Amino acid sequence: MKRGYVLLLALVIICTTSFAQQQTEKPTSAKNVILLIGDGMGVSQIYAGMTANKGHLNLERFHHIGFSKTYSADDFITDSGAGGTALSSGYKTFNHAIGVDTDSIAHQTILEIADKYGKATGLVATSEITHATPASFIAHVPDRNDYETIATYFLETDIDVFIGGGYKYFANRSDGINLITDLENKNYQICTSVDQLQGVNSGKLAGLIYDDKPPRVTKGRGDMLLTATQKAIEILDQSENGFFLMIEGSQIDWGAHKNNTDYVVEEMVDFDKVIGFVLDYAAKNGNTLVIVTADHETGGMAIVKGDLATGEVGAKFSTLGHTGVMVPVFAEGPGEEMFGGIYENTAIFDKMMLIFGFEK
Ligand code: MG
Ligand code: ZN
Secondary structure, eight states, X not given: OHHHHHHHHHHHHHHHHHHHXXXXXXXXXXXXXXXXXXXXXXXXXXXXXXXXXXXXXXXXXXXXXXXXXXXXXXXXXXXXXXXXXXHHHSOOOOTTOBSBOTTOOBOOOHHHHHHHTTOEEEEXXXXXXXXXXXXXXXXXXXXXXXXXXXXHGGGTSOOOEEEEEOTHHHXXXXXOOOHHHHHHHTTEEEEOSHHHHTTOOSSEEEEEEESSXXXXXXXXXXXXXXXXXXXXXXXXXXXXXXXXXXXXXXXHHHHHHTTXXXXXXXXXXXXXXXXXXXXXXXXXXXXXXXXXEOSOEXXXXXXXXXXXXXXXXXXXXXXXXXXXXXXXXXXXXXXXXGXXXXXXXXXXXXXXXXXXXXXX
């Protein structure tokens, strides 16, 4: 009887201790954060891709999902400048702003702060690298269309890898300055084709793959986003202090602006392929938080027809612009449990800061 009581007491102590350990050992820091932004990627864009892909996407591998409120400081419906700035700097700002607040004051972005903390950094996009979403992570200008000024910011931060389009904003500028020469002087290896990317295995990489906008995935871009992502991670993974990488599926938005279901679906499936690669990397690495979200929804897309067996999908759109609807946030890795619920888009910046252990 007495022995039984002691055994029970011992069991209670063991259980309580292991529970307490579980509470304190929950990982609250990550060495690496990979943020994937599907521009214009609402729930309908995701489900259109999922239907076309016969009912499955890599996004289903996430177990922690939330929603973000995307409105900007001056508009119920955000653009990608204000949407990107909210994610990158934690400030809601006016539409078309890049990395500045409502008073046009510049604020450090998560990429710039990561650089200051000694982490490697990267940006990969299927738009010009000077386009609003990637620009929001590195530049500080009140007008997103000021591509030539945005390009100069790639020389202000010690970014390790950037890959996208927009070569001409570096090489063929109205001020006559050749930023390609400046990049070379800062030891960047310049790549102007996907094939050239394969020749770079370490060091700094400026991949300006297209003179202007990259084409659609089915009209010549092919596996550019996957190859660029693999190359960026191969290089950034060599950083002993970890890294921050933002990868954008830029053209989900462009397809939706055209109310073109095929375009949306192709870009969504391409982006999801990259999500699969990133999740595989993170699973192997073990110290990487992966976040997938959008800056806003585009097109007011509704799925009105579909066949999971054939992959046929029919959609209707309610606007040629963006909508004000919440967008999903997916997280996997250390700190993932912080991403459940409904919160402001700016909270995603705050959570990344917390998980990196950064202070402003
Ligand atoms: Mg974008
Ligand atoms: Zn758009």
